[in-house]
Amino acid sequence: MHNDRHGQSRSRLQDYEPIVGKSCIQQLRMLAEALSGKVIQIINSTFIGGGVAEILEHMVPLFNQLGVDARWDIIKGSNEFFEVTKKFHNALHGKQDTISSADFDLYLEVTRENLEEMRFFADIFFIHDPQPAALIAKKREIGKKWVWRCHIDVSNPDEQVWGFLRQFIVQYDAAIFSAPNFAQSLPIRQFMVTPSIDPLSDKNKDIDRNLIESVLTKYGLTSDKPMVVQISRFDRLKDPLGVIEAFEMVRKSIDCQLVLAGGTATDDPESEAVLDEVRKRAEGNPDIHVLLVPPESDLEINALQRAATVVVQKSLKEGFGLTISEALWKGKPVVASAVGGIPLQIRNKLTGLLCYTVEGAAYAIRQLLTNPEYAAWLGRNGREHVRQNFLITSQLRNYLLVFLALDRSEDVIYL
Amino acid sequence: MLDWLKQNWLLIVVPLLVFFATYIVGLWARRTAFRAFERWVEKSNWEGYRLIIEATRTPFLHWFLILGTFIAIHVSALQSAQKALADKVLASLFIISVTWVCITLSDRLLRLYIDRVPRLHPSQALIVNATRITLAVLGVLILLDTWGAPTTPIVVLLAVAILVAALSFRDTLMNFISGLQLAQSEQIKVGDYIKLETGESGHVVDINWKSTHIRSLDGNLIIVPNSRLLQSSVTNYGRPLKKASRPFRFYTRLHLKELTGLKASSLAELATMITQVPESVIYYHTHNFLEEHHFLTPEPANDFALWVSDELGCEVLGEKLASIDTFDFPTISALRTRIASMINEHLSQYPDGQKARPGREFHFVKSLSFVLPTPYIAHDLREFVEILKQVSLESLFYHMFESRLRLKRGVNDFSIWIEECLGDKDLADRLANLDPYNYTLDNLRSTIVQLIEKRIK
Incomplete structure (x- = not known):
């Protein structure tokens, strides 16, 4: 190397x-x-x-x-x-x-x-x-x-x-x-x-549990609570506000936390405005963590995905949605919208769960949080699917x- | 002088008698001992015993001559100092004789083993001379010690030199000794097909004094040090099986998806387009799920069945389409006709079907196949099955699915080769009757391997 x-x-x-x-x-x-x-x-x-x-x-x-x-x-x-x-x-x-x-x-x-x-x-x-x-x-x-x-x-x-x-x-x-x-x-x-995705990149390679813990500590997160995570740029098409809404529905019955983490790209001048909107919407809810992660923080992204109990990608539109493959590669159960290239990565109920609405996303997250064995089975299938194709x-x-x-x-x- | 002889004749005659008596005993002892030894050697398989007999027969008599002289001198009237000098001379003669026997014997034994390892021939002189020198040096040292010369510094020096040499050439020495052991045991021979515990396998093409050379099935040369080979667990399958009249070259196939730009949003459109699109499109949609999710489930559905059920909600038709067994169809054209007629039958009963949501239309995709030769070539069933365990799933897919249907060979490639080139119709038929669509690709590979291994057991 x-x-x-x-x-x-x-x-x-x-x-x-x-x-x-x-x-x-x-x-x-x-x-x-x-x-x-x-x-x-x-x-x-x-x-x-x-x-x-x-x-x-x-x-x-x-x-x-x-x-x-x-x-x-x-x-x-x-x-x-x-x-x-x-x-x-x-x-x-x-x-x-x-x-x-x-x-x-x-x-x-x-x-x-x-x-x-x-x-x-x-x-x-x-x-x-x-x-x-x-x-x-x-x-x-x-x-x-x-x-x-x-x-x-x-x-x-x-x-x-x-x-x-x-x-x-x-x-x-x-x-x-x-x-x-x-x-x-x-x-x-x-x-x-x-x-x-590159399985050997900092974003996807295997990392030490201590590193995961240190990243959680850095961002004020705890591994004691199930963690729902969406990793993506702060972009309206990724529907971060929809994710917060779905999380709030889940949070009514399950004690868990939400992490919205992402960065900005040099060719995306809108990101800052979206980030402000998300921060405002999350204000006052201690279980919602909005993290602005610079582009060089691949190891931190990796740690957050590995710390997740469920990974969400509730995009309204999507090119391909590489974050899905990243999460699947880490063996995580994923809930994602059936848009763009996501159905190619998630065969519903075989390698993950697809949703169409905020309510559907909330329902799928609840299913996975309350059925860890099912979640693990989906995660295993998802990882193999990525190994073969993505x-x-x-x-x-x-x-x-x-x-x-x-x-x-x-x-x-x-x- | 004459007077002295008259008075002391016993002093001369007794030693002479003792000398001749010892010599006669020696002759008798040699005859008796060697006869007994020869009888015992006849029962033994080791050729080395004969060499021992040949090398010691004459010196044995010399040793009795020396013994006779020794006893004769000691019963004689010679003075102590003269006797001591004579002892040293006799001991020296004995040491020289024994050293000579050891050198002769080692020469013959070494040549016996070196002759069995052809690649040792170039090193024969080197090995023999090294042994000769070692034994001669040992003999000289003992000789010097007999005459009271200081040998300790020489011994220490030699010991250090030998130790350094042994440490420096430890691996070589180990490999050499292991090579001799391999040659003697004859457990592995040139031409054998062997498999190491590390998973490497191939035919033994050479065994020399350092290493064993194995030609793997993909043509690579694996060089294994003899010592490692001897220490590791090795499966020896022995000589190759019946050779095929023509070797089987394994190919692999990679596919690229080409978008046709065609899409259907209703059953009617789907049925129409199915009859119009190229065969590569039908092939793609009846094999895509299998290729992408082969590890998940056997009996994969075709894309038409999945779309009709999931998107149009026609679960009955979806089930019917999913139940089409691709294995029943010798050509894509026949498969296409069956799919289209099934949809048309449904349409004749339910003409007003649902339309797909925008963005969820059925997109027709074409499969482009790139066929590449692999380095793997099988000449018999043993090689074939070992290669089959190693080749990619794409290669298996090519020979079992693609060649049968897309390349219109009617039967999978393996069956064709086994029947035509090995003449094993029974095994060929068993493979031909195997419905590959009922297995995940990994299970299909295991099933074929089991069938063949059972046959060559």
Whole structure:
């Protein structure tokens, strides 16, 4: 292991072997070999914060260890640009927002600046999310293969924003979505690749009980009471107020505590306002703990998830919801809304419990708090489900398969 | 002089008589002892006894000559100082003879064992010479001690040198000795298929003076120090079984989900699209649950059944669709027809079905398969079953599910190979009749392994 740019220990490919098995690593090596000689340029909007940067941070070194020449770049943009792209993000999720022509102009202007400043050197360009999507303009000049990776649920987008972005998306060779119901009808090939978690990252690796206790002490929490935990950015789409409401229903009959913990991302200017609202709503209730956790506190997040009795993710909209896989990997019973990519991770009553309403969430939490054996069974199933489908090695494999599929049209491909 | 002889003739004759008498006793003793020894050797299997007889037969007589001389001198009228000198000379001759016998014997015994380990041949001269030198040095030391020379410093020096050498080459020495033991016991031979307690297994391709080389089933060479091999628990399956006319190469298969952009929000739309989508889509939706949740439950439902029940609330139709046994269908086309006709039958009775909620439509997904060769190749059933225990579940899935239905081979790959290349129709049929959809993938693997192991027991 050695350290990445944040001082986190970086895992080697062979470190995953005890978790996923020797054959899985062998397969990755074979796929990488089939891709030898190709250069992959990965482009997104930030190195820090949010699920995309988090997974790329771990994935790019693994690509390199496999012998795949993958390099990671980000586009540059002002705060105003990221406010516009945040509006795009919300609009693609279906949220109404005022987006002016000046906003579109700013987006195009920043794209033009990046097109001029950035070096484009790859055989395959792997572009993540809407922020850098318009870089596809370069394709006319240099050709090569271009893949757009969409981490957002664009099934019910704001038509104005989708229409604007669509003109760029259709120029790509392929698009990747996290779930079938996230996709739009497009005239290009579309693949499904679920995001993943890194089981060896600080956020997911096994940690000592003493560390968990010290984190609980730091935040004034006690392990004497059952703990209901939601870990996510302070974002309206994560419905933190709905979680408080559900908790209050549960709290009437069961002595427990709620922890709402999350951070902010550099491309999310709304977070502060949401955090204030949540704090106001929680005021006066000593069993509700609202914790603002900076992005570097992965070990603390890990500790909070491991300390949880039940993990909740009551999102109103969700890209994929990596926090679900994080909790399942720790063997925790999870209650989550049946939105976005969550049903892919939770098969209702087999690997967790799905809910649709505040009342449904409260009912499911009560069920799990009062039936610990059932909760443990769900947790075990959930962990295995994540091992099979949602670890970083699975995602790595799927990306390699997409790159290999770009030049082939048959349904059964012999490598 | 003559007078002296007349007076003292007894002083000469008695020692001579004693000398000849001892020699005759020696001749008789050698004949008797060696005959008895030879009779005993005939009953024993150890070839070393013969070497001992050959090496000691002549020196045995020399030792009696020395003994006769010794007694003759002591019964003679020689002075004490002359007798003491003669004792030392005789002792020296005896030590030289015994040392010579030991060197000859060790040479022959070493060659006997080294000949059984071909890879020791290059080191034969080295080993033999080292032994010769050691024994000669020991003989010289004893000789020096006999003549009263100070040997303690030399012994200490030699002991230290030997200790240092033994410590430095401890592992080599251990491996060498273990190699000899392995060769003598003949428990493991080149060509045997063995399995170590660490789980590594393969065919023994070489045993040399340091290590044993094992070729694993994925082609890797495992080098095990002889001492470790001797200390660990090893299962030896012996020589390979009947060789297949063509080896079985294990493949694995990875799949990628390609979105078609097609979706259905009602039963009618579902039925229509099922008849139109590519076979890869039907294959995906009848095998997806199995692939993603294979560890949870056997008898996985197909995606159509799950959606019809969970989203449209048509539990009766859902149950019927779930009851379709994919194993009954030789082709995807036949499977597709059955699913579509079942939905259409339902629609003819209940034309006004429910519609899915927005966002909960049925999305048609296509399965792209990437088939890759693994390094595993089986030449017989033993190798086959050992590989089967090691390959990924994707590989098992490919050979048991994908090849049968998607690649239109009608039967799983294992059955085809066992029948065509090993001629074991009975075992092939047993595997062919195994409905893989009734098992979790882990259980399916165990079941096949049990069937084959029972056959090769």
